Amino acid sequence: MTSMMDLIHELWFLRRDIVSDGFDQALNRLAEEIPMRIHTYPSGEACWTWRVPEKWTCHTAYLETLGGQRLLDYADHPLHAVSYSLPFEGEVSREELLRHLHVHPRQPEAIPFVFKYYKRDWGLCASQVLHDSLNDPAYRVVIRTSFEAGALKVGEVVIPGESEQSFVLVAHLCHPAMVNDDLSGVVVGLEVARELLAGPPRRFTYRLLILPETIGSVAYLSHNEGLIPELHGGLFLEMLGNDAPHALQGSFQPESQVDRCFNSCFSSLDPVGYTGAYRTIIDNDERQFNAPGVRVPMLSLSRVETPKSSGRPPYPEYHSSLDTPAIVSSQRLEASKKVVLGLIDAWERNQYVVNNFKGEVFASGYGIWVDYRLNPEGHRRLFEIMERCDGERTVAELALELGISFQSVWEVVATLLDKNLVRLSPQPQPTSSR
Amino acid sequence: MTSMMDLIHELWFLRRDIVSDGFDQALNRLAEEIPMRIHTYPSGEACWTWRVPEKWTCHTAYLETLGGQRLLDYADHPLHAVSYSLPFEGEVSREELLRHLHVHPRQPEAIPFVFKYYKRDWGLCASQVLHDSLNDPAYRVVIRTSFEAGALKVGEVVIPGESEQSFVLVAHLCHPAMVNDDLSGVVVGLEVARELLAGPPRRFTYRLLILPETIGSVAYLSHNEGLIPELHGGLFLEMLGNDAPHALQGSFQPESQVDRCFNSCFSSLDPVGYTGAYRTIIDNDERQFNAPGVRVPMLSLSRVETPKSSGRPPYPEYHSSLDTPAIVSSQRLEASKKVVLGLIDAWERNQYVVNNFKGEVFASGYGIWVDYRLNPEGHRRLFEIMERCDGERTVAELALELGISFQSVWEVVATLLDKNLVRLSPQPQPTSSR
Amino acid sequence: MTSMMDLIHELWFLRRDIVSDGFDQALNRLAEEIPMRIHTYPSGEACWTWRVPEKWTCHTAYLETLGGQRLLDYADHPLHAVSYSLPFEGEVSREELLRHLHVHPRQPEAIPFVFKYYKRDWGLCASQVLHDSLNDPAYRVVIRTSFEAGALKVGEVVIPGESEQSFVLVAHLCHPAMVNDDLSGVVVGLEVARELLAGPPRRFTYRLLILPETIGSVAYLSHNEGLIPELHGGLFLEMLGNDAPHALQGSFQPESQVDRCFNSCFSSLDPVGYTGAYRTIIDNDERQFNAPGVRVPMLSLSRVETPKSSGRPPYPEYHSSLDTPAIVSSQRLEASKKVVLGLIDAWERNQYVVNNFKGEVFASGYGIWVDYRLNPEGHRRLFEIMERCDGERTVAELALELGISFQSVWEVVATLLDKNLVRLSPQPQPTSSR
8 A cells, every 4th residue: 555645756747637648547546556446438428518528638848939949848847738728839929929828826936737628729838937038029839739539537436334325525636747736635535545445334335536626526426316315425625735724614505414513523623723614715526516406515625724715825836836745744644634534433423312211311320420519511511412312413413502522422422322321313313292 | 648747747636535536536537547447345345354434525624713814725725624524613712723723743834634534523734833823712613524425446457467476566546635645656656557568478467556545455455355365475656756765665574585586686776775674664555465364575665764763754745735746856756667667577587596407517618607817706606696596596585695686696597598507487496305 | 278488487397308208298298288199109110210219217317526525416407417328327537527527618607408319428417617626536426327118209289271281380399407499489389379279270281299309300200201292381499488589491492382481471570580591590300391202391480699600509598507487588489479370371371363354453443543642652562463463473472573571462462352353372373375
């Protein structure tokens, strides 16, 4: 088993455009690490309102002075060509060149990540520094790209559980030569899947999807419509290696059980983490899962310095050639893996708590009495939880109602389970007629 | 077709008491302008807890000094006699006279509008100025009125729509010799009805009712109980000519679709208009439609300087002889007509928006993409609306949820309809099982 | 019929431990005052998660110096022995004695009330003053108690009503030699039951339970499970003689009809009283009735200076030998009785108000018109209430919606009932389809 950082070093510089040989190469390499089914969707295939694009290959791309001095070259860095650039070859005026030469809005030294998957044009990318040095009246551009029938690939790792009901983890792999966005989410997802596979069976089936952003999710969902009702919740993973606190973004349905569960346990998993509503932190594939006709409540987890709602980029190196292995650390990837596993643990436990008892429990008779003189907080919590165990509230709902963490509630519920005073149920089981 | 102002000039000074020849004369004149069915309810007829009163006629009414000097005369102004005054003839002490002589609480020069339809007494009305000059020990009063079997009249203009489901416009006509309250609402209602008749068929049937206040509504509703379930919403019209902003008063059911719809589109129709809850702006016939056993959600539209909740009158000339054609303008009547038509347009459009698509729409493929770099607001709005098109929200509910206007939502929905990406439904059609 | 204060004087000093001859003696004496069924539950009997404890008798208990000087004696005051103390006899070091000698945390002159019903040990109770004077190296302790098979007793007074549906009043009797807590609640409950018995039949059956705290409620409920669905509400009574305002504590279900009803009428019954949420004022038997599997909405009424949420005791003499007849007054007991009867009156009246009318009522025709010029508040209230009489709101819900008292609403509803304009219904009867 290759470590997360080693996989990053091995795969990050690949030309992983959405439908491309580089993407396939990366996915195949990941499939060596874990049992994975690879779904293929041919170019042109209808996916709801979308179509799978052609495979794109960039053979050569460079910019030269008319004197033949090479100013930038795709061979040096995959970001120098706009992803899905049309081919172009010829002498262009400085003015025309600048209309097709993209720079990063904030990082003068970096090459930006620019893509034109559907509204196509030819284009190159350069640093602001290079851009500003272009003073010749004309330059020579060579972009040799080809568009041909290919197939979009979606890798799916299934960890079967006791039920067909599924929880889905999603990460995208299509950002060429960048690491935090998006390879970090892929390797954390992979490690989580490995741990789930190695552990005991879970209540839910888990599915990890590794795919090209947006079109990959649409392709998978539109070809697996029958599965959608089984998807009870999901989590999108991305930007998990940079030096920033975890941000948990809610789903479109903030009252869903998965939203309640994750929100009630998150602060215990990362005390400096923060939460935000749907679409306020960062947009990704969770949009497809939360969308009309699908409505799978999918949250997202990422490390984000400045949420989308601030109007600023999520981290300084975002969508640039500065997003390299140097900005991620194995400690942070490891910590993020633990947060994801912690969320999943809570999700597995988040059932309705049904009382086997009536009236108040004879606490001292069961040896669970907490002396209010020694531990007033613990005493109050025990009774506040017991009196709400009525088959109408999940563990997460108890936590939110009492304003305490999922984990604090679970501690008490585990004791009550141990004494056979309560049982868990995936469905509400009200024990009172009122 | 007579203009609104011409109709006002022609009808305003008529003695339009609730059941009277003057009321009939005005209603018959309006029936020449538009196809109208006139319902008649004979005096004494039971109307739920009410009874239709007798026809009232004032033949003569005046006040004289004992020396024969005439101080006020009904022949000069219909407001000089209390509406439904009992007859009386004789010499009265100054003290007794003042108990029956009504003045306006705020306008010393004006004759007030006073009515005693059910708790009857004899009475005259004068200006405060005249009142204060009465220093003789006794005066002579002559009031010759008659009460006889007659019939209350309700004019109904029906504009048939694609469905029997109806929307009802109401205005009262029973305020003698006054204009803003109430003739202005009548003529605006008439113009709206004319435009609806001239236009294409609408989803709803529209009914304009012109009637005497309160008892007219009760008479109509109690004799058309079978129609009540078909009345899906309504709007009362009054005080639409004076120089004040529009005020939209909600119905008893603030969560009704018509309340949501009108509230979400109103500020675009009159940017200086304001809204208020049921019974906080002005009380009129909407009380009968909103009442128990009826519960038609009826809002009201008027131009009101100071809402009822302020404890002050809605405009200075209210219920006085100063409420003449001079205080209304054809521009304001015209503007109010446009507001009413704008509300109706929204009401017609306010259906559930049902997605024909699943997942996110391939916006650029449909040519509806909005570039977030050029128009971030438009981009965000497009996606925020699309992701809520799920058959569970009306246009108005989308607007209220997003905090934008009905019209802004409609603009996007119209584009989506044009691309066949959504359809409209009068009923909810949820497209997701969650 | 013995007065409340006379009963207190007669019964207060009895050794009314939870299962004891003193408890039985007190209950039997109360049964002479009112028809009462006495339920018996033998020691060892299972009651849901609990078991009925043995009968406990303290024959002798005292503390002596080794020289034979008696320092405290159970014969002088029942609180000198811990309730349910194990027997013990022997010489003990000062250090060991102090581990078993309990004092009051705030009242240096008082003997505290200490009980160890389930976690047993031997123990004596003394004033802080005596405790601080104990400087000998050793003392002699004699505690002769016996534990034997007995029976827990629950007294039940039933006042049959028109329906089997019941309202339950609960008071506990098991606090030996104390008055405000708990005898005051018992005698107020008894007087309320007497008045109900003497009056006309009520809609509900009323049940007064007099029992040992907690285990008495659990014993009764667990042996009358079939009755639980008939218990529509309840009120626990305690601390009703001391000089403090009434505090009404809500049930676990703050939206229940009984919570709404009591909350809307309480401030008229005691203008200086206050209310608090479940478990914020004082904990007692209402916990058993509100518990999972039971969920009878039971509020509690007491006179409390400082609610539990303040972290301070409810009154200075709480759980001490200072809780004597001197701190309660017959005037306050009488006033509390009136509050309880006032709550019950409201509860009896709290039905859905169903309109026999449609539209607005012809108020002057029915002689119920309120002139808005003379009484604007009364006018507004009349119409605000009438327009909400639609079979969907109880009297209490009308009061809460309008922000006025139950009694103010009832005054109008009574007038409408008198005019046959409305009727009352125990169930919702919506009269409009919308």
